[in-house]
Amino acid sequence: MSQTLESLDRLLRGPVRWRKGSPILDDKRRRASLAEDLRTVARITARTPEVMVRISGKAKGGKHVEDHLRYITRNGDLTAEDESGRLVMGRRMVKETAAAWMEGSALNRRSNSRDTVNIILSMPPGTDRDKLLSAARQFGREIFGAEHSYLLVRHDDTDHPHCHLTVRSLGFSGRRLNPKRDDLQAWRVVFAAACRQQGIAAEATPRRTRGVVRKPKKQAVLHADKAKRSTVQKSKVREALKAVTDPAAGLQAPDRRAVEQQAQTRADWSRVANELSQAKTSAGQELARQIRSFLAHMPARETERMQLQKQLRQHLQQQKELHDAKPERTL
Structure with missing residues (x-):
């Protein structure tokens, strides 16, 4: 159970130093805290609108x-x-x-x-x-x-x-x-x-808890993209093209961290779902099913840079196939 509580704490409050067996709260407060955490889990996995x-x-x-x-x-x-x-x-x-x-x-x-x-x-x-x-x-x-x-x-x-x-x-x-x-x-x-x-269904979940890998664009970049004058986007394309044409290039450190973080998030949600699935109450079992459905629809483990590189690889492959399909000219 302590590993499940550690996963729950990491999901809702971020990475923490978990000291096993440490009586952080008395039993009554711990039960109240756990009940509130499970209500938060229910809101998150039901995809309650985010503020x-x-x-x-x-x-x-x-x-x-x-x-x-x-x-x-x-x-x-x-x-x-x-x-x-x-x-x-x-x-x-x-x-x-x-x-x-x-x-x-x-x-x-x-x-x-x-x-x-x-x-x-x-x-x-x-x-x-x-x-x-x-x-x-x-x-x-x-x-x-x-x-x-x-x-x-x-x-x-x-x-x-x-x-x-x-x-x-x-x-x-x-x-x-x-x-x-x-x-x-x-x-x-x-x-x-x-x-x-005020009676409005609302939640404030960090991106990492929802398994969101891609960061939202800043307003200035969005406006520049819309006006087709974004130097940031052009720079990203040049960087991605350089990466896909370099056989030795691998995942960049920020991309690797993002992928590893989502893997940890998925593992934490799975652990919580497994624990709840063993509950004697139907409410606990239903929440476990809801978590698994939430996991099934979690975004891909792909940053914006990784997605751009994938699109460029597909484009280059299509160009190669078109080139190979052309009949050779004969004199």
């Missing part, structure tokens, strides 16, 4: 801050709310908010410091927009309300319900907001919990 929490950009300087607040409020036409619940309506209040945020902004400011962190909170089409706003409001209060000023606005101009949350970087205590990658995942977990409290 999106994305840092969309930053603003530097008074003009940029005001321009961004005018953008998210559609030049004051949309009503925003701040960390205290005060409604901000119209161009004048938007302008006053931007000016208030810039007062004392030189405190702890470096040449490259940002004055805002711009966040988008989103859920798939069909999500109740009013409930999403309530969840976003709860998220803002919980994560930033005690330390930072912010404005929250809901946008209804796309199929994907989403809210813009612009946070003043300089906190009330004088510390500046500087989010890291781990912070984003922690924010996703809090936002997903807020969504569930």
Whole structure:
């Protein structure tokens, strides 16, 4: 059982140093923790919609801050709310908010410091927009309300319900907001919990837990690809072509790690499913079947670079076959 718990902990919380036999929790707390973990497993393997929490950009300087607040409020036409619940309506209040945020902004400011962190909170089409706003409001209060000023606005101009949350970087205590990658995942977990409290089915699962190998493209790269001016994509194609034409080239270290990580993820899910399949309850056995179905539909062990190399190999093979199929010319 300890190996299964280790697998479960690794799936839900990432790699940990597991000390077998260590009484980390008393029996009652351990059972409660395990029950909550199994509820999380049920949501993940049922493919509950994943929340999106994305840092969309930053603003530097008074003009940029005001321009961004005018953008998210559609030049004051949309009503925003701040960390205290005060409604901000119209161009004048938007302008006053931007000016208030810039007062004392030189405190702890470096040449490259940002004055805002711009966040988008989103859920798939069909999500109740009013409930999403309530969840976003709860998220803002919980994560930033005690330390930072912010404005929250809901946008209804796309199929994907989403809210813009612009946070003043300089906190009330004088510390500046500087989010890291781990912070984003922690924010996703809090936002997903807020969504569930509002009756929205939501989860915040790391990519590795879902066996996702390919990383999402950054917004700038997506826009460049769409406009067919992406130097990044051209560079990737050149790199892939060099790899497929080099007989000695093998998997690059990042690709090898990604493949090995998914193999570990698959092994962990299989171990949890095997343990549950031996449960005396029908609920445990049903969850085991759900996990196995989840495993069966897990993405391929293939990074973007590996996929591009495979496509190039197929293209080169087709070109060779076409060339070999042409009849030889005779004089």
